[in-house]
Amino acid sequence: MKSPLIQKIASFIPLSVNDEEIILQLFKERILEKEESFLRIGETCRYFAFIESGLVKYFINQDGNEFIYNFGRKNDFLCDYGSFLNRRPSVKNIEAIERTRLWLLSYEDLKFFYSSVTEGERFGRMNMENVYTETVVQLVSQYTDTPEKRYLQFLRNFPDLVQKMPQYYIASYVGVKPQSLSRIRKRIQEGDLLT
Amino acid sequence: MKSPLIQKIASFIPLSVNDEEIILQLFKERILEKEESFLRIGETCRYFAFIESGLVKYFINQDGNEFIYNFGRKNDFLCDYGSFLNRRPSVKNIEAIERTRLWLLSYEDLKFFYSSVTEGERFGRMNMENVYTETVVQLVSQYTDTPEKRYLQFLRNFPDLVQKMPQYYIASYVGVKPQSLSRIRKRIQEGDLLT
Numbered sequence: 001m002k003s004p005l006i007q008k009i010a011s012f013i014p015l016s017v018n019d020e021e022i023i024l025q026l027f028k029e030r031i032l033e034k035e036e037s038f039l040r041i042g043e044t045c046r047y048f049a050f051i052e053s054g055l056v057k058y059f060i061n062q063d064g065n066e067f068i069y070n071f072g073r074k075n076d077f078l079c080d081y082g083s084f085l086n087r088r089p090s091v092k093n094i095e096a097i098e099r100t101r102l103w104l105l106s107y108e109d110l111k112f113f114y115s116s117v118t119e120g121e122r123f124g125r126m127n128m129e130n131v132y133t134e135t136v137v138q139l140v141s142q143y144t145d146t147p148e149k150r151y152l153q154f155l156r157n158f159p160d161l162v163q164k165m166p167q168y169y170i171a172s173y174v175g176v177k178p179q180s181l182s183r184i185r186k187r188i189q190e191g192d193l194l195t
Numbered sequence: 196m197k198s199p200l201i202q203k204i205a206s207f208i209p210l211s212v213n214d215e216e217i218i219l220q221l222f223k224e225r226i227l228e229k230e231e232s233f234l235r236i237g238e239t240c241r242y243f244a245f246i247e248s249g250l251v252k253y254f255i256n257q258d259g260n261e262f263i264y265n266f267g268r269k270n271d272f273l274c275d276y277g278s279f280l281n282r283r284p285s286v287k288n289i290e291a292i293e294r295t296r297l298w299l300l301s302y303e304d305l306k307f308f309y310s311s312v313t314e315g316e317r318f319g320r321m322n323m324e325n326v327y328t329e330t331v332v333q334l335v336s337q338y339t340d341t342p343e344k345r346y347l348q349f350l351r352n353f354p355d356l357v358q359k360m361p362q363y364y365i366a367s368y369v370g371v372k373p374q375s376l377s378r379i380r381k382r383i384q385e386g387d388l389l390t
Contacts, residue, residue, distance in 0.1 A: 081324075085324050119316070121320050122309070124320035125323055139331065143334075
């Protein structure tokens with residue numbers, strides 16, 4: 001049984017036995033305890049990571065409130081690419097919501113991965129295409145969607161999190177107070193917003 | 196003397212004589228006359244392109260007005276990646292401001308480029324990293340910057356266009372009417388906004 005990290009990368013590119021050995025040597029394990037930070041505003045993101053298990057939130061401070069604009073979960077890659085690629089201080093926070101097992105790759109080791117894994121560059125190109133597409137959708141939604149649309153988008157993107165996630169996290173993602181979220185949910189259950 | 200297209204790609208990756216031949220065979224020339232469209236809202240972007248000469252605007256319709264959110268000029272790549280990569284209808288327009296000479300690559304030919312040019316995938320990965328970084332900066336600016344900040348950003352990003360560009364294009368980029376742009380320029384010349 002291959003590790004989840006190897007399975008994830010193999011979903012992009014074929015991996016030889018040698019490629020798998022390189023990957024397993026390069027990525028370093030790290031556990032984030034609940035509420036431990038992966039990245040804070042002002043720090044430079046030093047790692048490209050894979051989430052083997054757990055859950056993280058991406059958030060910024062907006063008008064004094066924590067605004068969660070994304071979640072990362074099991075089987076996702078995790079990175080602030082803007083900070084990581086350009087070695088610039090981040091404008092976001094990334095923090096574990098629950099105990100999270102990560103596999104980390106430094107900037108230098110990612111460059112080594114690209115040049116030494118047989119189709120490493122292809123993986124990089126495909127991953128950046130995905131990241132680009134997801135980030136554009138996320139940013140446009142963050143700035144233009146109504147709370148109702150944000151909530152429907154949450155249901156679509158994170159159906160597995162609806163039950164297990166505390167309500168105030170969902171409210172923060174939607175950009176409203178928890179009591180407003182209850183009203184939005186009620187209206188959606190009544191079918192008002194589904195057409 | 197190498198063609199501008201070859202010089203551009205060679206600024207990312209080393210190119211063999213064979214690589215150059217592949218590239219020159221794959222890219223097809225196209226001239227856009229002044230005000231001719233490269234892409235319209237609702238169309239799927241079919242080409243990744245290189246601008247050998249000329250100037251284009253990227254714009255959307257916002258509250259009934261044309262909002263120019265970016266320019267593409269000589270030596271830039273040109274594409275709506277969100278539409279091109281995901282074969283989805285575009286939500287933007289791209290149009291020539293002046294006569295523009297392009298070199299086009301279709302989606303299928305770009306895939307062929309990646310697999311047949313020696314370091315083609317590396318080019319793709321590096322280009323997508325650049326596109327990611329530029330798009331995030333552009334989107335955040337589009338949604339959060341004040342007109343003054345947008346104008347300073349225009350001066351920084353397009354110093355070569357300040358003189359040659361009609362004022363109403365710059366006003367559209369800044370998100371104001373031309374008369375408001377004059378006031379912003381005056382305040383900046385007086386040094387109010389430069390600190």
